[in-house]
Amino acid sequence: GAVVSQHPSWVxxxxxxxxxxxxxxxxxxxxxxxxxxxxxxxxxxxMATSNEGxxxxxxxxxxxDKFLINHASxxxxxxxxxxxxxxxxxxxxxxxxxxxxxxxxxxxxPGTRLTVL
Amino acid sequence: xxxLEQSPQFLSIQEGENLTVYCNSSSVFSSLQWYRQEPGExxxxxxxxxxxxEVKKLKRLTFQFGDARKDSxxxxxxxxxxxxxxxxxxxxxxxxxxxxxxxTRLMVKP
Numbered sequence: 164g165a166v167v168s169q170h171p172s173w174v175x176x177x178x179x180x181x182x183x184x185x186x187x188x189x190x191x192x193x194x195x196x197x198x199x200x201x202x203x204x205x206x207x208x209x210m211a212t213s214n215e216g217x218x219x220x221x222x223x224x225x226x227x228d229k230f231l232i233n234h235a236s237x238x239x240x241x242x243x244x245x246x247x248x249x250x251x252x253x254x255x256x257x258x259x260x261x262x263x264x265x266x267x268x269x270x271x272x273p274g275t276r277l278t279v280l
Numbered sequence: 281x282x283x284l285e286q287s288p289q290f291l292s293i294q295e296g297e298n299l300t301v302y303c304n305s306s307s308v309f310s311s312l313q314w315y316r317q318e319p320g321e322x323x324x325x326x327x328x329x330x331x332x333x334e335v336k337k338l339k340r341l342t343f344q345f346g347d348a349r350k351d352s353x354x355x356x357x358x359x360x361x362x363x364x365x366x367x368x369x370x371x372x373x374x375x376x377x378x379x380x381x382x383x384t385r386l387m388v389k390p
Contacts, residue, residue, distance in 0.1 A: 167322075197377060206286075206368060206383040207323070256322050269378065271315075271322035 166190060167259045169272035176247055177280055184242045184275045186257030192237035193259035197269070198230075201254040213240040247279045283307060284371055284381035292387045293359055301354045301384045303369035312352045313378065314343055315368040323368055326354075359388045 166189040176182050186196055194215045199207040211232050212220040219232035231243040240259075244251055255275045261268040285304045293299055303312070311330045315323035327336050329345035329352060336343045340363075342355040356363055366385050370378040 169322075199380075204385065207380045209377065209379070212377060254320075258322075271324070273322045274320065276320065 167257065167270045167272040169255075169257055169275050171275060172273060173276040173278075175278045175280065178248055179246055181243055181245045182247055182277060184244075184255055184257075184277075186240045186242070186259065186272055188238045188259040188261075188270070191259075191261045191263070193240075194237060194262050195260045196234060196240040197258045197260070198232065198240070198242050199256045199258070201256060201274075203254075207256060210242075215240075244277065247277070249279045252277055252279045283373075283379050284369055286367075286369055286381035286384050288384060289382065290385050290387075292389065295360055295388055295390050296358050297388075299356050299359055299386070301356075301367055301369075301386075302351070303353070303371075303381050304351045305371065306350065307371070307373060308349050309371035309373060310349070311372045312345060312349070313370045313372075314352070314354055315370060317366040317368060317383075356386075359386075361388045361390050364388050 168187045168189055170185045174182055196213040198210045200210050201207045209222050210225045213232045213234040215234045215237050221227045229245055234240040258269050258271045283305055287302045311328055313328045314326045316326055317323040327343045329343055332347045332349045334345045340357045344353045364387050366383050368383045369381040
């Protein structure tokens with residue numbers, strides 16, 4: 164089946180630094196990718212919808228200047244957490260939607276665990 | 281307030297027992313999905329239900345979509361330790377993105 168990869172799988176950084184997380188669709192082209200954040204023992208919360216070739220759409224309460232999203236190609240979206248702080252520590256998960264199918268062709272990546280010291 | 285309410289939030293049972301997880305909303309969904317997530321991994325799709333009243337079976341798992349397409353249930357028969365995980369329902373409201381429920385954390389003890 165279709166695969167979505169994320170890199171890195173985990174990252175530890177110092178407070179104030181920026182961290183970039185990549186999300187790739189490996190065997191299909193994704194015009195739309197989604198970024199979620201998941202805190203321990205909680206569900207997934209949609210942060211933003213990443214659209215290839217256009218600006219991302221952010222959910223209410225998500226700072227677009229803090230969480231920069233770039234969907235530069237049909238197989239790659241990146242999420243950059245700028246000036247990270249300990250409260251940004253979380254599990255970040257992306258998903259990619261295969262435009263050839265319906266909603267159930269949305270595939271999730273394995274997640275990236277971010278720890279900000 | 282979450283658009284999709286899942287219950288129970290936590291469930292700890294013995295191997296061999298049956299269980300049901302519920303996913304409820306006041307909104308109508310064009311489709312609803314169930315996922316299972318293990319620690320440190322992304323969610324894995326179990327099933328998609330589309331038609332009101334639809335019932336789908338996946339081995340020991342039975343999924344039902346409410347007639348009004350506002351609710352769904354997941355029933356596991358004879359649970360096994362391998363069923364342990366976070367079960368998430370997610371609904372499609374606008375035809376483009378998923379809204380997740382709060383999740384049900386299941387632990388099956390041997």
